[in-house]
Amino acid sequence: MNLSIRKVQSGAVLFNVLLFSFSLTLVFTLVANLLPQVEGEAPVEVEIDLSAMTMDGFVSLGESIFSGKGTCTLCHNNMGRAPDILQLNMVATSTERMADERYKGAAASVEDYMRESMLDPSLYVVKGFGQKGSNDTVSPMPTANKAPILLTDVEMDAVIAFMQAKDGNDVTVALPEGLPEKSAEEQAGASAVAAVQGPAETAEEALGKFTCTACHAVAGSESMVGPELNAVGNRLDKDKIRESILNPEAVIAEGFDAGMMPADFAKKMTISELDMVTEYLLNQKGGQ
Numbered sequence: 001m002n003l004s005i006r007k008v009q010s011g012a013v014l015f016n017v018l019l020f021s022f023s024l025t026l027v028f029t030l031v032a033n034l035l036p037q038v039e040g041e042a043p044v045e046v047e048i049d050l051s052a053m054t055m056d057g058f059v060s061l062g063e064s065i066f067s068g069k070g071t072c073t074l075c076h077n078n079m080g081r082a083p084d085i086l087q088l089n090m091v092a093t094s095t096e097r098m099a100d101e102r103y104k105g106a107a108a109s110v111e112d113y114m115r116e117s118m119l120d121p122s123l124y125v126v127k128g129f130g131q132k133g134s135n136d137t138v139s140p141m142p143t144a145n146k147a148p149i150l151l152t153d154v155e156m157d158a159v160i161a162f163m164q165a166k167d168g169n170d171v172t173v174a175l176p177e178g179l180p181e182k183s184a185e186e187q188a189g190a191s192a193v194a195a196v197q198g199p200a201e202t203a204e205e206a207l208g209k210f211t212c213t214a215c216h217a218v219a220g221s222e223s224m225v226g227p228e229l230n231a232v233g234n235r236l237d238k239d240k241i242r243e244s245i246l247n248p249e250a251v252i253a254e255g256f257d258a259g260m261m262p263a264d265f266a267k268k269m270t271i272s273e274l275d276m277v278t279e280y281l282l283n284q285k286g287g288q
């Protein structure tokens with residue numbers, strides 16, 4: 001099978017965050033390493049007031065997590081690397097999966113199936129999408145509540161709400177604990193949409209902003225989709241590192257497939273971001 005993912009959509013759309021401003025607040029720490037920084041301030045924490053959350057707001061939150069913090073669109077897109085969730089009707093699809101004789105999970109509903117897919121991806125591996133050589137028994141999908149994705153239960157619920165609502169299906173997940181649905185007028189007064197984007201100020205920020213940490217073990221991430229980069233300075237010189245970022249197809253790291261690393265960073269990164277990341281990686285020599 002030819003797995004390929006040449007472009008990611010996640011860079012551009014990263015953060016559409018709904019902000020609400022009422023009392024009972026719950027703080028979502030949108031993982032600092034995935035959050036583009038504005039003007040070099042300390043990592044931004046976005047406070048989302050769940051008491052003012054309507055189901056529509058919850059679905060939009062799920063959508064922004066799907067393409068942002070969740071990094072789901074890195075794989076779930078139309079490049080064939082994973083089922084194209086945005087095109088598939090995921091309610092109908094989930095129902096089919098549960099009826100498959102290979103399905104050994106415990107889900108009794110569509111909602112359960114989606115949650116199980118995020119929490120225990122290898123429990124049921126969609127045919128043809130398993131890790132190479134595993135005969136569809138091991139999923140390449142990272143567990144959504146572990147590093148580097150680290151979604152909270154509420155964030156996973158929001159993503160499920162989005163997957164249900166996007167095709168007009170009923171949303172079955174509950175709004176976060178005991179919170180009443182607010183009327184449209186109340187919501188209109190309470191919400192504002194903030195898109196956070198801007199050049200990264202440090203290498204770590206850039207590694208998060210461009211989702212490098214979603215695939216590589218580097219800067220605290222333990223992802224294994226691509227080669228670990230904690231000691232990349234020992235095996236590649238500055239030019240090779242730069243080339244690997246700008247033109248991933250030039251040299252394919254041993255044991256990995258071509259076409260997996262997005263090839264459009266040259267277009268997306270500023271020169272200073274590229275320089276910071278290159279310098280940072282050059283200094284990764286393993287150990288402490």
Ligand code: HEC
Pocket residue numbers: 066070071072073074075076081082083093094097113114117118121122124125126129130139140141142144149151159225
């Ligand atoms: C590194 C790539 C990758 C990332 C990131 C990823 N997935 Fe997946 N996902 C896959 C692959 C490959 C499959 C198919 C294999 C399987 O069934 O586990 C899959 C399967 C699924 C399924 C089951 C689909 C079906 O047709 O039955 C759901 C639901 C899902 N992912 C949701 C998510 C969500 C939500 C996120 C973000 C929080 C996410 N995935 C992030 C690769 C990924």
Ligand code: HEC
Pocket residue numbers: 005074207210211212213214215216225226227229232235236241244245248249251252253256257258259260261262265277281
């Ligand atoms: C969707 C997953 C993915 C993303 C996102 C990604 N990479 Fe990669 N990367 C890979 C894979 C797979 C390889 C190995 C195949 C190859 O060499 O192209 C690789 C190779 C590399 C290499 C060469 C490593 C070696 O040992 O030869 C470097 C350096 C690198 N990536 C840096 C980055 C940086 C910096 C970013 C963010 C700007 C990034 N990658 C984003 C998957 C990814």
